[in-house]
Amino acid sequence: MAKKSTVFFCKECGFESTKWVGQCPGCKSWNSFTEEPVVKKTPVNKASSRKTETPKYLSEVCTEEENRTVTGIGELDRVLGGGIVKGSLVLVGGDPGIGKSTLLLQMCRQLTTAKKKVLYVSGEESQQQIKMRAERLGTFQGELLLLSETNLDQIEDIVSKDTPEIMIIDSIQTMFKEEISASPGSVSQVRESTGALMHLAKGMGISIFIVGHVTKEGVVAGPRVLEHMVDTVLYFEGDNTAAYRILRAVKNRFGSTNEIGVFEMKNSGLAEVMNPSEYMLQGKPEDEPGSVVAASMEGTRTMLVEVQALVCQSNLNMPRRTAAGTDYNRVNLLMAVIEKRLGIQLSFCDAYVNVAGGMKINEPALDLAIVMALISSYKNRALSSKTLVFGEVGLTGEVRAVSMAEQRVNDAKKMGYEICILPQVNQQHLKIQGIRLIGVNNVRELFKLLQD
Template sequence: MAKSKAVFFCKECGFESAKWVGQCPGCKQWDTFVEEPVVKKSTSSSKSRIAREPETLSSIKTEDNVRVSSGIGELDRVLGGGIVPASLVLVGGDPGIGKSTLLLQMCREIVNQTKQVLYISGEESLSQIKMRAERLGVFHGELLLLCETDLDLIEDSIQKHKPDIVVIDSIQTMFKDEVSSAPGSVSQVREATAALMRIAKGLGVTVFIIGHVTKEGMVAGPRVLEHMVDTVLYFEGDNHASYRVLRAVKNRFGSTNEIGVFEMRNTGLVEVKNPSEYMLKGRPEGESGSVVAASIEGTRPILVEVQALVCRTNFNMPRRTAAGTDYNRVNLLMAVLEKRLGIQLADCDAYVNVAGGIRITEPALDLAVVSAILSSYKNVALDNRTILFGEVGLTGEIRAVNMAEQRAIEAAKMGFETCILPQANKEHIKVQGIQLIGVKNIQEVMRMYIK
């Protein structure tokens, strides 16, 4: 018996090679090649295709591509204003984070708008889906359910019913007969996504794909999967916390900086309209090492509590821990404090935490991290009605950040009385109801708040 031919594919970028190599020539990643059987394609129908004629840009109409509301405001925000017809959206996240719940709630809102939705599951039975749907609320319209993993049969069903929205749960369970490898492999995921993309663009159907993630937090399968789809959304959150964050990492039709905040309850996901109030709930008063920072996620200002604990170490090498922010950035800021203020932190353990479990990596958090470390080191509590934001440079200067006025307005709305911000930002903004104090360097912060 002749041995079937196989090739090697890179899991990151999809590069194809006739033999295994340690480093991918395409993306330069190491140990990413996996062996897959060759995909056999029919050549009988290729000659009957007719090439399309190109069209001018001015002759193309966009009235038919008006966005459709998902019925969930936070999801619409992340998508850029609603669902774009004939688009392909990938939703990834950890197991049990709420991906299927979110899309099932979206299906409920869309069928209530008298639109037709087809929910295709390769992981649950029809009765299991109905049990979860009954927990989420009342479906006024009829939601079409299908348990199938064969892409050819799924395509026939879509062409027959012509739904407006299709949900695939999940892409790792789908397969095509032409590909001899197992479902979830590099070849199957790539071919299944390509087939769904042809369905979305050819039939004008919006397709939502649920994808599992690896332990590194990336969608399982080849990285080329994220390049093929129009939008990539990641559903993040701590299993021990009730909140969830929906973040766009790729969006051809909108911003990639927007986030949506949800709270997981027994009846499903509930939108958090005011994330700042939610993140500051339970904040201690009069405690050292606790300050509030004004952050920006997309176009939305979010106030978060930054906590720091500095204490003497009993070991030769002090411990450094950062939760919710960049660990290397915290080490950099501590080095700036030691050099510019003469504070000896080499014999101290330091722990920095962004309360609530949310992760903030923007440089505007620097001033709050520095202030929290100073407050804990000196054991002096900052005023509870004071908020800070600004970027700290290596020379100790406080640099300007973007959208400073929106940050200050959000702080005033939440009842804060004083806002410490970069002097370069203070000169260009005016906000009613809050005192603005501009600072140029961390020495001024030291003199103003740490006695």
């Protein structure tokens, strides 16, 4: 009996090797190789259904607005860049129970109402289970095609007959091709299944959404090449115990990767949050030390968030440092700047920094608010509740300029804020009435403002 040949694949980047190695030569990740049987592909019929493309000049290529389909969910359209592009392949990842399938089913509800032909393929649920979940979301006015199947070859046959405009695959880890002997969810199956769906989308002009499970590290399970093959990668963020959900694009060939969509989980499904700043600032304490409101940018949207800090005397040999919602190392850096430039001894104090509402923000414009919150808590001096703070802080204590300062100030003014502390460089170029602008060049000036 002939020995069954195998090959080793890297789960991160898809690098192929004839033997197991500890570190991947491609992406340098450790212990990422898995053993898979060799894929024996059948000869491909050249007379495929895909149209033969001919080279065109750039001026001849037509990009009408009709190539995008509006989903009817404003936050989803924002993240996608204005709607669904015809023939695109979109990967949606997130923790179990975060709301991936719920969001896509709500999208199907809107699209079928707009008389779009949609096919929902599930490899994890039966048609009855999908209908039970759909009934909790409300009444479907249009007709939605349901299919419970994991064999990708049969799915391709059905698609070639019904030719839907939009198709959902839930999930890619359950799909398999018969010509590959590996089990569903393996590196070979996920890679080949995604490749087949990509050819289906590009060849027939079908927009396909793929649901992908994530690992404990928070990345989509399977080879990293999966994210390289698709056109758009969307991640659902948030805590299952919290009401809010954030949809973020980490890759988008048809739009910006900085946009986010904010949703609130309710009994009837996911509801759009039109004003995330107001939502994040609900329950903010008034005139409490250590509480500062900052302005952060997420794409083209201004997010006003509350930065909280608690500094207290430590009883431990090594004081405790905790950061939630922002970079832990950045907080330690800013605390070192405070000690060196302001002479405030924080080395004997416990320090806790939190971005209220569960937002995760790593923008440098949050630096000035973190410094202000730490000093406010240490001195037990509260900042006015109508004051907004933003700016980047350097190692020498200087306050550096940030982008889109005018939009941050205007949005703060609309929310009723009366004072804005910002970098002096930005303040020199702004002429906005109705709000007091205080420009600072150094954290020493920030310290004086808190003492006044």
